[in-house]
Amino acid sequence: MPMVRREAAVAVTKRVILIALLICHSGGAAVLPQDRSDVMYHRYEGDGVSIDGPSILLRKKVHNKVSLSANYYVDTVSGASIDVRATASPYQEERKETTLGADFLHNKTLMSVSYTNSSENDFEANSVYVGVSQDFFGDLTTLSLSYAKGWDEVGKTGDPDFAEQADRQKFGLGITQVATKNLILGFSVENISDQGYLNNPYRSIRFLDANSERGFRFVTEKYPDTRTSNAVSLNAHYYLPYRAALYAEGRWYTDTWGIDAMNIKLGYIHTFGDDWVLEGFVRHYSQEKADFYQDLFTRENEFNFMARDKELSSFSGLTAGLSLAYEWQFSPDALVKKSSVHLEWDHMRFEYDNFRDVTANAPVGEEPLFGFNANVIRAFVSVWY
Amino acid sequence: MRRRLTQLFIITCALGLSGxxxxxxxxxxxxxxxxxxxxxxxxxxxxxxxxxxAYIKHVFESREGARGADGAAGGGCGCN
Structure with a gap:
């Protein structure tokens, strides 16, 4: 039974909006992004789940004033996460996502628009994105404003009558500042609001039931139908004299569900000659649970809103990543000006503070706290033309 | 945490405006x-x-409660 496909239900829409934003801003403000094509294979393995597939990105200028882009992405999910192992059987499914975008350059202003569709057999997400970036102060400062709107149609496998909707919108503001000839600083703030069916229709809460064989039972979660979040981030990139770079990023997050979160990332990029680029980073994330989250409720309808989604619990995550790239430079007059191959690997560890492993053989409410490791790889080829 | 976030935002805005x-x-x-x-x-x-x-941000967003302001936005350095 397809249960954890909703694991990324909200994230699908977030990704839809994010993809649009990234594709439209990959080249910076006041210059059109470079013409390039990327072909990537991605794979995630962790918590009993495998997710892999291809992603293809194409970008091409038209008359030096317009840049068109297209991205096609596929997730093939198989296995069973802890949520599925607790209540159902492993499954396999596929999600396909398509983004079409355009960037328009006028003097020092870059305007971007895009449309994204994400499609699964029980979930359909559409979104549009508009953004504008402006350079000023001798091109040392870039101001970016963005707006995105998304529409979700939520279904449920095995229940043809189940049809819900959710609308999402995002406002973003970003400032990039050249601080010195070796240092760039960035600041961004984003407000995201959702309205509609925000539940995961496959996720369940558990509550005490003395008549049950295991001492508890599961029932579908109940979420509020609105959510508003605010996030602020700061980042800094510093160029080192031997063609290397250090960077740091920090983000602070809060929302109306009571989740407070913070993450920090530190990275280092080292080059070997003109062709090899090695990068390593560590990232730490921590969050406090949503107000309506509990691992174990005392009865079925204890509160108006109840959740046991582990993504809404209190937990922390630590990620370490390594990547290696080899680049070929060709003549500026050649059809292909540059090419590169990349291999990136991240190892993640998540530790949950109040989400228990109910598959363990232990008294109710005394099961061991859950945690898992995951590995993520990206292998891709890029061509600039 | 929320109070700290608000304070950080105000300080950053003040610095930005003064700049x-x-x-x-x-x-x-x-x-x-x-x-x-x-x-x-x-x-x-x-x-x-x-x-x-885009992919790795999706991986994090699928497994974390936080969203937005993830450093994706922003421009370049006016270098080209």
């Missing part, structure tokens, strides 16, 4: 175009591999 005000009336751009070769190096780009960056 704009001073740049309009007093300051000149202090990094000249010919001094930006280091900043123009691709290793200084926050999103030099957009296809991989």
């Amino acid at each position: 704009c005000a001073s740049t309009q009336w007093e300051l000149e751009p202090w990094v000249k175009p010919y001094e930006r070769s280091n900043l123009a190096d691709p290793i200084m780009s926050m999103s030099r591999n957009p296809i991989a960056l």
